[in-house]
Amino acid sequence: MKQQPRSQKAQKLIERMAKKLNRQMVGSLTACVHCGLCTDSCHYVLTNPDDPTYAPAYKADRVRKIFKRHFDWTGRVIPWWVGAESPTTDEDLAELKDIAFGKCTNCRRCTINCPMGVDFAVVNRMMRGLLVSVGVMPEGVAVVSKDQWEIGNQMGVLKEEYLETLEWMSEELSGELDDPGAVIPVDLMDADVVYSINPREVKYDPRSIADAAKIFHIAGEKWTMPSEGWDMTNFGLFSGDDDLGGAVARRLYDKVTELRGRKLVISECGHGYRSTRCEGPNWAGMDVPFVMESSVNTMLRYIREGRITVDKTRNTTPVTFHDSCNNARSCGLYEEPRELLNLVVTDFREMYPNRSENYCCTGGGGAMSMSEYTPRRLKSAKVKADQLAATGASVVVTSCHNCVDGLSDCIRHYKLNMQVTQLVNLVANAIVVPARVAVPAAVEPAAAPVHLSLAGRRILVVDDEPDVLVYYTAVLEDNGATVLEAADGDTALAIARREKPDLITLDLSMPGTDGGKVFEALRHDPDLASIRVCIITGRPELRRLIYDRPVPPPEGYLDKPVDEETLLLNVKKILEVH
Amino acid sequence: MSDLLHFAEHGLQEGALLLMACVYTLRIAWLLRFKAGRDRQAPTGSAPPVMSRGILYSWANIAMPWAMESTRTHAVLYVQFVVFHLGVVAAIALSFIIPYAPQWLEARWLVVLIQATTGAAFLVSVYRVVRRLSGKVLRAISTPDDYFSLALLTVWFLFAALAASNQAEAGEGVLLAFFFLTAFFLVYVPFSKISHYLYYPFTRFYLGRTLTHRGVFPIRRGGPQPRAASQG
Numbered sequence: 001m002k003q004q005p006r007s008q009k010a011q012k013l014i015e016r017m018a019k020k021l022n023r024q025m026v027g028s029l030t031a032c033v034h035c036g037l038c039t040d041s042c043h044y045v046l047t048n049p050d051d052p053t054y055a056p057a058y059k060a061d062r063v064r065k066i067f068k069r070h071f072d073w074t075g076r077v078i079p080w081w082v083g084a085e086s087p088t089t090d091e092d093l094a095e096l097k098d099i100a101f102g103k104c105t106n107c108r109r110c111t112i113n114c115p116m117g118v119d120f121a122v123v124n125r126m127m128r129g130l131l132v133s134v135g136v137m138p139e140g141v142a143v144v145s146k147d148q149w150e151i152g153n154q155m156g157v158l159k160e161e162y163l164e165t166l167e168w169m170s171e172e173l174s175g176e177l178d179d180p181g182a183v184i185p186v187d188l189m190d191a192d193v194v195y196s197i198n199p200r201e202v203k204y205d206p207r208s209i210a211d212a213a214k215i216f217h218i219a220g221e222k223w224t225m226p227s228e229g230w231d232m233t234n235f236g237l238f239s240g241d242d243d244l245g246g247a248v249a250r251r252l253y254d255k256v257t258e259l260r261g262r263k264l265v266i267s268e269c270g271h272g273y274r275s276t277r278c279e280g281p282n283w284a285g286m287d288v289p290f291v292m293e294s295s296v297n298t299m300l301r302y303i304r305e306g307r308i309t310v311d312k313t314r315n316t317t318p319v320t321f322h323d324s325c326n327n328a329r330s331c332g333l334y335e336e337p338r339e340l341l342n343l344v345v346t347d348f349r350e351m352y353p354n355r356s357e358n359y360c361c362t363g364g365g366g367a368m369s370m371s372e373y374t375p376r377r378l379k380s381a382k383v384k385a386d387q388l389a390a391t392g393a394s395v396v397v398t399s400c401h402n403c404v405d406g407l408s409d410c411i412r413h414y415k416l417n418m419q420v421t422q423l424v425n426l427v428a429n430a431i432v433v434p435a436r437v438a439v440p441a442a443v444e445p446a447a448a449p450v451h452l453s454l455a456g457r458r459i460l461v462v463d464d465e466p467d468v469l470v471y472y473t474a475v476l477e478d479n480g481a482t483v484l485e486a487a488d489g490d491t492a493l494a495i496a497r498r499e500k501p502d503l504i505t506l507d508l509s510m511p512g513t514d515g516g517k518v519f520e521a522l523r524h525d526p527d528l529a530s531i532r533v534c535i536i537t538g539r540p541e542l543r544r545l546i547y548d549r550p551v552p553p554p555e556g557y558l559d560k561p562v563d564e565e566t567l568l569l570n571v572k573k574i575l576e577v578h
Numbered sequence: 579m580s581d582l583l584h585f586a587e588h589g590l591q592e593g594a595l596l597l598m599a600c601v602y603t604l605r606i607a608w609l610l611r612f613k614a615g616r617d618r619q620a621p622t623g624s625a626p627p628v629m630s631r632g633i634l635y636s637w638a639n640i641a642m643p644w645a646m647e648s649t650r651t652h653a654v655l656y657v658q659f660v661v662f663h664l665g666v667v668a669a670i671a672l673s674f675i676i677p678y679a680p681q682w683l684e685a686r687w688l689v690v691l692i693q694a695t696t697g698a699a700f701l702v703s704v705y706r707v708v709r710r711l712s713g714k715v716l717r718a719i720s721t722p723d724d725y726f727s728l729a730l731l732t733v734w735f736l737f738a739a740l741a742a743s744n745q746a747e748a749g750e751g752v753l754l755a756f757f758f759l760t761a762f763f764l765v766y767v768p769f770s771k772i773s774h775y776l777y778y779p780f781t782r783f784y785l786g787r788t789l790t791h792r793g794v795f796p797i798r799r800g801g802p803q804p805r806a807a808s809q810g
Contacts, residue, residue, distance in 0.1 A: 041648055
C-alpha cells in the first residue's frame with residue numbers, strides 16, 4: 001500500500017518534539033503500563049463514562065504513540081506491536097488538537113493518581129505547545145496568545161485603560177477611607193511590595209484591586225503597582241508555548257527589577273501564581289533575584305503580624321473553598337487559604353475532596369477561551385456542581401480568577417444558588433479600619449445627603465428576561481439614572497436612534513435580532529457609534545463573537561449574574577462617573 | 579536430570595539474564611541521554627522542604643494505598659496489584675532457587691508458599707486478561723504488547739505454581755516449560771511494557787522531587803467526607 005505523504009505541519013511537529021524531550025518527559029512517555037487506574041480521577045471521564053477517549057491514559061497515549069514511533073527503538077522496529085503511530089495529515093493534527101485542548105484542562109489530578117508517576121498534564125501541555133508551534137490551535141488560544149504577545153496581557157487591556165482603572169480605584173479607596181493618602185502608588189521605586197494582577201481584574205473585577213489596595217494601605221505597606229509588565233497571568237502555561245511563557249514572565253521580572261522592588265506579590269490567580277512563581281523562571285531561563293508570593297500569604301502574614309485586624313463576624317454567610325488546581329496541585333498552596341478563611345469568616349465548610357485532590361473548576365487550562373468546547377466543559381462541570389451543592393454553602397471562595405469564571409458558569413448552568421468570591425474581598429470586608437485612618441462618621445441613612453451618582457445619565461437596558469430588566473432598572477434608577485428599556489434587539493435599535501442614550505447595557509442572546517447584531521449595527525451607524533456599550537451576558541462563550549467583529553470593542557463586558565455593586569461600579573467606570 | 583533441563587536451568591537462564599542486563603544497560607543509557615530539566619523556582623514554604631523525604635514518599639507511594647485516591651477507592655484492584663507482583667517475585671525467586679538452592683524446597687512450607695503466591699497471581703492474571711478485554715477504556719489503550727505480556731505472565735505463573743515442588747523425577751515437562759518461559763520472559767521484558775519497573779524509579783524520583791520542592795508532596799488530605807456534608 002502506498003504511504004500517504006506527511007503534511008508539512010505534521011513533519012514539523014515531529015521534528016520539534018525532539019527539542020521538547022527531557023528526562024522527565026521521556027520517563028512519563030515510557031512508564032505507562034496502561035493499568036487504567038488514572039481513569040476515574042478525571043472529571044471528563046466521570047461525566048462521559050462511556051467514552052474512552054476522555055481517559056487520561058488514552059489522551060496521553062496519542063502523544064506516546066508519536067514518541068514511540070520516532071524516538072523509541074521498539075516503536076521504530078515493531079510499531080504495530082507497541083501501538084506506535086505517526087501523524088500524517090492535518091486531520092490527524094486536528095484530532096490531536098481536539099484531545100489536547102478540548103478534552104483536558106491540564107489539572108494534573110490524574111498525575112497524582114498515577115501509581116507510576118506519569119505526569120499526564122506535562123505530556124498534554126507539550127502536545128499543546130507542539131500544535132501551537134505549527135499553528136494548530138483553537139481560535140481563542142490564538143487570539144489570547146496574540147494579545148499577550150502584542151499588547152502585553154491576555155485581555156488586550158491598553159495601558160491607558162489600566163492606569164485609568166487604578167486611578168478610579170484610587171479615588172474609590174480615598175473616598176471610602178476618607179483619606180487622601182489612601183491611593184494606589186504606581187511605579188514607586190524601592191517598594192517593599194510590587195503588586196501584580198490579572199487583567200480580568202481591570203476588565204471585570206476592579207473591586208478586587210481596590211480591596212487589595214485597602215489592605216496594603218491599612219497594613220502600612222510600602223507598595224506599588226507597575227505601570228507596565230503588570231500582568232502576572234501567562235497564557236504560555238495553557239498554550240504550551242514556552243517562548244511566550246518566558247517572554248511574559250521576563251516582562252514582569254524585568255519591571256520589578258527596574259523598580260528595585262523587594263517582593264513581588266501575585267494577586268489571587270492560580271495559573272498566574274504557578275506561571276510567575278513556579279514555571280516562569282524555568283521558561284525565562286533565569287534565576288529571579290527577588291521573593292515572590294501569593295497575596296494569600298501576604299494577607300495572612302499581615303494578620304499574623306498584627307498589621308491588620310479582622311472581624312470575622314462581618315462575613316457570616318456559609319462559605320466553602322475551592323482549591324485551584326494550579327495552586328494546590330502544582331504549587332502546594334492549600335493550607336494558607338484555609339487558615340486565612342478561618343480568620344475572616346464565621347462559617348467555613350470544607351468541600352470534598354479538597355486540597356490537591358480537589359476537582360478542577362472545569363475552566364482551567366485556558367478552557368474559558370475555547371468556546372468551541374463549552375458544551376463539553378459544562379457537561380464535565382457536573383462533578384464540580386455536585387461537590388459545591390454538597391457543602392450547603394451559599395458562597396464559594398477561590399483564589400483564582402479562572403476558577404471564578406469556571407465556577408460562575410458551573411453555578412449558572414446547574415442553577416445552584418451560590419456566589420463566587422475571592423479571599424481578598426472577604427479580607428477587605430472583615431478588615432477593621434484603625435482609628436488613625438479617618439473614616440466618615442456613621443450617619444443614619446435618612447440623614448445622609450442624597451448623592452445620586454448617575455443623575456442626568458440616560459441608560460438603555462436591553463434584555464429579553466423581564467426579571468433582569470426590572471432588576472437593572474431598579475439599581476440604575478436608585479442611583480439617579482434615567483432608564484429606558486428594551487426586550488429585544490429591534491426595539492433597542494429603535495430606542496437608541498430616537499433617544500441617543502449615554503450607555504446601553506446589552507444582552508447577547510435574545511430572540512430576533514441578537515445582541516451581537518445590535519452591537520455591530522450600533523457601531524456601524526455614525527449617529528450611534530459613540531454610544532457606550534456594556535455587554536451583559538449569561539453566555540460567556542459568545543465573548544469571542546463580540547471581540548472578533550470588525551468594529552471597536554464594547555466599553556464594558558460583564559458575565560451574568562451581576563450583583564448590584566458590580567453593575568454600578570462598571571456602569572460608573574464606563575460613564576467616567578466617580 | 580536431563581541435559582536439556584540442566585541447560586534450561588543454567589546456561590539458558592544465565593544467557594538470558596546477561597542479555598537482559600545488556601539491554602537494560604542500553605535502555606538506561608538511552609534515558610540518561612536526555613537532559614534532566616531543572617527547576618529554578620524557590621522552594622515552597624517557610625522552611626526548605628526535605629527533598630529526600632519527598633522523594634522517598636514518591637517511591638513508596640505504591641506501598642501506601644491510602645496515599646492516592648486511585649488506590650484508596652479501588653481496594654480490590656490494589657489487592658490484585660499486590661498479589662500479582664508478589665507472584666512475580668515468587669516466580670523469579672523460584673527460577674533461582676531451583677538451579678542454585680534446590681535444598682530450600684525440601685521445606686514444605688516454602689513450596690506451599692510459592693505455590694499459593696504464584697497460584698493466586700495466576701488467578702489475578704486471568705482476571706486481568708478478562709478486565710482488559712472487557713473494559714472499554716482498557717481496550718482502547720491496550721496494544722498487542724499489553725495483551726501478550728499479560729498472557730505470558732499468566733502462563734508463567736501457572737507453570738511456576740506447578741514447578742515449585744521441583745520434582746524432575748516425576749516428569750521434566752513442567753520444569754522445562756517453566757525455565758524456557760522464564761528465559762523467554764527475560765529476553766522479552768526489556769522490549770515490552772514489563773520493563774516499566776526500570777522506569778519507575780526515574781518517573782517517581784522526578785515527580786517526587788518537583789512536587790516536594792513545590793510543597794505538594796507528601797500529599798495532605800482534609801480527612802474523609804463527613805456524612806452530613808455528603809448529604810448536603
